[in-house]
Amino acid sequence: MGTTVFERHPASASSIAAMLGGSALSPFWTDDAPGPERPALAGSHRADLVIVGGGYSGLWTAIMAKERDPGLSVTVLEARRVGWAASGRNGGFCEASLTHGRENGESRWPEEIDELDRLGMENLDQIGETVARYGMDVDWQRTGALAVAVEPHQVEWLGEDALDAEATRALVNSPTYLGGALSEDDTALVHPAKLARELARVAEDLGVQIFEASPVTSLEDGPLVRTRDGVVRAGKVALATNVFPSLLKRNSLMTVPVYDYSLMTEPLTDAQLAQIGWEGRQGVADMANQFHYYRLTADNRLLFGGYDAIYHAGGRVRAKYQDRRESYEKLASHLLTTFPQLDGIRATHRWAGAIDTSTRFCAFWGTARGGDVAYSLGFTGLGVGATRFGANVMLDLLAGEETERTRLRMVRERPLPFPPEPLASLGINATRWSLDRADHREGRRNLLLRGLDAVGLGFDS
Numbered sequence: 001m002g003t004t005v006f007e008r009h010p011a012s013a014s015s016i017a018a019m020l021g022g023s024a025l026s027p028f029w030t031d032d033a034p035g036p037e038r039p040a041l042a043g044s045h046r047a048d049l050v051i052v053g054g055g056y057s058g059l060w061t062a063i064m065a066k067e068r069d070p071g072l073s074v075t076v077l078e079a080r081r082v083g084w085a086a087s088g089r090n091g092g093f094c095e096a097s098l099t100h101g102r103e104n105g106e107s108r109w110p111e112e113i114d115e116l117d118r119l120g121m122e123n124l125d126q127i128g129e130t131v132a133r134y135g136m137d138v139d140w141q142r143t144g145a146l147a148v149a150v151e152p153h154q155v156e157w158l159g160e161d162a163l164d165a166e167a168t169r170a171l172v173n174s175p176t177y178l179g180g181a182l183s184e185d186d187t188a189l190v191h192p193a194k195l196a197r198e199l200a201r202v203a204e205d206l207g208v209q210i211f212e213a214s215p216v217t218s219l220e221d222g223p224l225v226r227t228r229d230g231v232v233r234a235g236k237v238a239l240a241t242n243v244f245p246s247l248l249k250r251n252s253l254m255t256v257p258v259y260d261y262s263l264m265t266e267p268l269t270d271a272q273l274a275q276i277g278w279e280g281r282q283g284v285a286d287m288a289n290q291f292h293y294y295r296l297t298a299d300n301r302l303l304f305g306g307y308d309a310i311y312h313a314g315g316r317v318r319a320k321y322q323d324r325r326e327s328y329e330k331l332a333s334h335l336l337t338t339f340p341q342l343d344g345i346r347a348t349h350r351w352a353g354a355i356d357t358s359t360r361f362c363a364f365w366g367t368a369r370g371g372d373v374a375y376s377l378g379f380t381g382l383g384v385g386a387t388r389f390g391a392n393v394m395l396d397l398l399a400g401e402e403t404e405r406t407r408l409r410m411v412r413e414r415p416l417p418f419p420p421e422p423l424a425s426l427g428i429n430a431t432r433w434s435l436d437r438a439d440h441r442e443g444r445r446n447l448l449l450r451g452l453d454a455v456g457l458g459f460d461s
Helices: 013-020 028-032 056-068 102-108 110-133 152-158 165-171 192-205 270-276 325-338 383-399 423-439 447-454
Strands: 043-052 074-077 093-095 145-149 179-183 187-189 209-211 216-220 224-227 230-239 256-265 283-286 292-296 302-311 347-357 364-368 373-377
Touching (some): 013 347, 028 192, 028 347, 043 056, 056 074, 056 383, 074 230, 093 110, 093 383, 102 110, 110 187, 110 383, 145 152, 145 165, 165 179, 230 383, 256 325, 256 423, 292 325, 302 423, 325 347, 364 383, 373 383, 423 447
Parallel strands (some): 043 074, 043 230, 074 209, 145 283, 230 373
Antiparallel strands (some): 093 187, 145 179, 216 224, 224 230, 256 302, 256 347, 283 292, 292 302, 364 373
16 A cells, blocks of 8 residues: 655654644634623523524524514524634635535536535625625635645546646645645635624624523423523524534434544744745645645634544544544644645644534535424534525525525435444444545545445545
8 A cells, every 4th residue: 555745754753743842722713712701591581583503503594584584583592602613613714615515516416516506606705795794803815725636646636727736836835736726716714713703793783692601401392492591482493503412313313523633833934934835825625535724824824634534432522532642743744744844833722623524525404393493414514604505594494485595405305314333433434444545545445435435425525
């Protein structure tokens, strides 16, 4: 079996240790932009719409519900703090795709992929318009994205409009690049925690009530939403619980938590920036199955994440899973392989977050309790932009409206569930091993991956 460029040119143990030494085990974004604390729900309340979850999905739902009907009473219930989970831990890539890339969508819904791409681009445009309309301080930059080939077999995956190695390195100077594909308008970069904070601000300005430290303990007929210290009688309920256990039994096996890891460096100096170029500030991702994503922040820090995607037996979300030294050391080495010019740079933060992975690798929707409850789940790491589209779908479903969104087969169909444990652990980890093996075998997929492809469960990042 072959090696990858990251194994052929690893960083030294001393460089890795120097980079990670002193880094805080904490998301940079939420440390950089903490939001205000809000009270917990207590006592009995009523609301036309109750939203469970104070991340992007729930906050977009709240804002657009009020924009549709300013007289609607809307309450958001968040178990911890607004944006503390995936919404404050992601890479800040706000992408147009609703389907985790065109190939994934085309393989599942070929007859509507063009419409899905159009709706995704419209959704991204509308996010930018919302940011401007409400004066949202979120470090929004419509930079586009650069996909890079770092192994010879990946070059042919770039397509007809591919850049050669020289042209790619003129955009971002890495010795690992063998080619690239630039998309100029389908990706924006954003500060994740600022986006969550500003969505909450806008929602409250529109009259939405947000309660923090209010984990929902049950969803009862009525519908009635109970927390530890309070209860809300709702007209309608939108579930935006992401990776956390569903309040609906039917969704208990529909997603699994997969942990993703990230590093954030200290700000790059002018000399370091000159060495790597990157004047266009595009978001970058390589084309391996186990891929890296990276970008510059507004103050020229380098975020570097991805590669390891770790599923822990039992499918639970646990704080202890965030501290995985092996993953951080691997990321540090891969960063320095990508940019050897940055040897000596230090990481200020390291963190992990759980991704709500579904078997189709993009979101799904549905209703329950006679149409009084709607849900949106399974964004599989691509929710920064797609959660707004998903929020619109939930509102359409709760209103009983037929729209161009609800007519989509993608929206009407549910993915296959994951098997229960221990089969889930066996299957997920066997698939992860196979994807890693494919990266070491010039992209050739083994029998397991080909079988998953054949039944519509394959994943090609």
